[in-house]
Amino acid sequence: MQNQLSTNSPKLLSKKGAGLCAALLLIASALPAQARDTVPTQEVSVDVEVLATGLNHPWGVEVLPDGALLVTERSGSLRLLRDGSLSRPISGLPQIAARGQGGLLDVALANDFADSRTLFLSYSTRSPDGLGTAIARARLSADGGALADVKEIFRMNRFSGGGRHFGSRIAVASDGTLFFTIGDRGEDDRAQDMSDHAGAVVRINPDGSIPEDNPILGASAAPGIWSKGHRNPQGMDFDSKTGVLYAVEHGARGGDEINRPKPGLNYGWPVISYGRHYSGGEIGVGTAAEGFEQPVHYWDPSIAPGGMAVYRGDMFPEWDGDLLVAALKYQMLVRLDLDPKTGEVLGEERFLKGDYGRIRDVIVAPDGALLMVTDDDKGAVLRLSRTPAQVD
Secondary structure: OOOOOOOOOHHHHHOOOOOOOOHHHHHHHHHOOOOEEEOOOOEEEEEEEEEEEEEEEEEEEEEEEOEEEEEEEOOEEEEEEEEEEEEEEEEOOOOOOOOOOEEEEEEEEOOOHHOOOEEEEEEEEEEEEEEEEEEEEEEEEOOOOEEEEEEEEEEOOOOEEOOOOOOEEEEOOOOOOOOEEEEEOOOOOHHHHOOOOOOEEEEOOOOOOOOOOOOOOOOOOOOOOEOOHHHHHHHEEOOOOOEEEEEEOOOEOEEEEEEEOOOOEEOOOOOOOOOOOOOOEEEOOOOOOOOOOOOOOOOOOOOOOEEEEEEEOOOOOOHHHEEEEOOOOOOOOEEEEEOOOOEEEEEEEOOOOOOOEEEEEEEEEEOOEEEEOOOOOOOEEEEEEOOOOHOO
């Protein structure tokens, strides 16, 4: 059993791999010129462009090989942003139940998307027992207007009432396997029940089968579980240089965490936490206990983290290897400076605070710029790039 996959982020692989180099400039050049805001940060001045507005609670964003963007709307639509224009909703989506925090959530490209046109979607769906998280595989038509060969390849094994804590960020490893997150569905103890997919990072093959080298967690364990003890992780990414998988999750009142999910390990929720219940009461037994992993970093008070990216790109070499975390609370982007040798957090920077609304997702584009979406009923797609005067 391998303890650490030598994997690379699909969000970076699909944006930095061979065949995409010609598309690097399209994100900037294919869209009409728009007003830019210049924002100072600790190490570099950045420009923020609004690429599109009017999206209904956008949740995830991906870059296609030709530079167009795929954007999910939590209300249940998938749209294409090309040449500055948003498409009509793409047809052929699976059955999506948009309720509370649920709906159409993340989108990720298969590693061979340029040839296969295959992508993956995470979403909440309905059964007679309530709501739960599911993953579908589909093929995007050549014109980007429809999905074909849509197949649900994963459905969590216990559905329940309530519209919160679905997870559900996707990261595709270099071997093609899918990692995705599922929250505890608002029922704390489910995160410690190994027979339940809730409160877990899950790993499956692209066809929905379970990889043979997944951790062995016992006969009663729910199939596909990679790690447990997560409250509501909504961000996940691989470091394309080191292969380390990072995930960020919501705490309760305090206790938002960044973890490095490893096979078969337990990250503690709700036995240990650095936060408190919303009532003010203590959670579990404290901040540490035998058998539970400690976070890489935590926030108290909470920042309400959304998506996250490990920065590996040419545009901001100052940020190489750092973690970028979208934050809903305080409406900001957070940069965590990581020690390249130990992986420890050396410092934290917060910017864009309150300027553009609740930041839901952040990814690294092929040219090293950042792409973000804002969680609002008239949400936006943003591009963060280096101020031109600073480009050598």
